[in-house]
Amino acid sequence: MSKPEIGIGLVGSGFMGRCHANAFRSVAGLFDVPAEPRLRVLADASDELAADAALSLGFERGTGHWQALVADESVDIVAITAPNVLHAPIAQAAIAAGKTVYCEKPLSTTAVLALEMTEAAEAAGVITLVGFNFLRNPMIKLAREIITSGEIGEVTGFRGRHAENYMADPDVPHSFRTDPQGGGAVADIGSHIISMARYLLGPVAEVHADCRTIHETRPTAPGMTQRAPVEVDDMTHALVRFENGVSGSLEANWAATARTMDLSWEISGTKGALAFTQERMNELQLWSGAPERSGYTRIESGPSHPPYGRFCPAPGHHLGFNDLKVIEVAELLTAHSGGTPCGPDFREAYEVQRIVEAMQVSHAQRQWVNL
């Protein structure tokens, strides 16, 4: 007997759009999902762009109007991989139509909008999921298990960082990422390390941040020589205190020369320590606390760390970035079909957005900000 079908509508076909499409195409071959995704409609900024992308990514049709995608009866899940400023209007329309919403991070451009989206979704009872895909890494799940089991004792310190180099060149032009409405390193990649910090250690109580713009101007658009001021941060450093009393620091930096994907953290406990970087995403470093064995031991990912075995029966063969999206989509399809609920949902992403904004407020006021 064939499985029921779930119609997918995807808005945006850039970096993340391709990644979502790939995940929806491949998930049923890797996971025992309760329903088969069908790639129905792709929306982009124009009919022409959408038609080309629909063909190349395997969708049945394209449209230059995301409103048509949301209204299409064959679409059950609306996946949003468009620029941040479009997340709220598309999500709100999809919620009003009673559809499951799978939105990229950051959830919106302000915490107020993110809360409105959250409340609308909760009132309508629709399923939501936000693309904090790095949480799907089996090594991150293992880290949380180690922390909650007490193996490293009481956690005393956290140092987290998301550093990349994609804006290090002053001639990288303006884009939605430098839009003063919700842009900047702290929103773009700070949101990832904030979500990771919350996943591992729980709610943040207060922050004291310093935001800095390194490149004061950038070209207005690709290929332009005219330059316009940059109004967002290139890097943010923040001191943080978690509700459980742990203190530490968070950094977001998109101008970190030499760093390509340093979403990394180190957690010290009274009996041991853990360390991780996404640049070596198939490894977790553990120090188990024996004084005569100081220094980290490398734990390598393998089938004993679910769902690694869905991809490969042999350890050491490594998962990749796109696999994390496949895991995310598997959990989304299960929840959509009435199975185990998925997260992080809009409410969790709203909490992340509050911390992003608290850091910006802290910088402006030069003081600690309570969450």
Ligand SMILES: NC(=O)c1ccc[n+]([C@@H]2O[C@H](COP(=O)([O-])OP(=O)(O)OC[C@H]3O[C@@H](n4cnc5c(N)ncnc54)[C@H](O)[C@@H]3O)[C@@H](O)[C@H]2O)c1
């Ligand atoms: N989870 C992650 O690891 C991750 C990584 C990168 C980006 N993102 C997020 O994904 C989103 C998209 O980022 P990206 O890097 O793919 O950007 P991108 O610029 O590569 O792609 C954006 C897409 O949206 C389309 N678009 C623009 N205006 C549109 C409109 N009016 N209607 C429909 N489509 C429109 C563009 O044509 C393009 O296809 C952002 O919110 C970003 O923060 C998440």
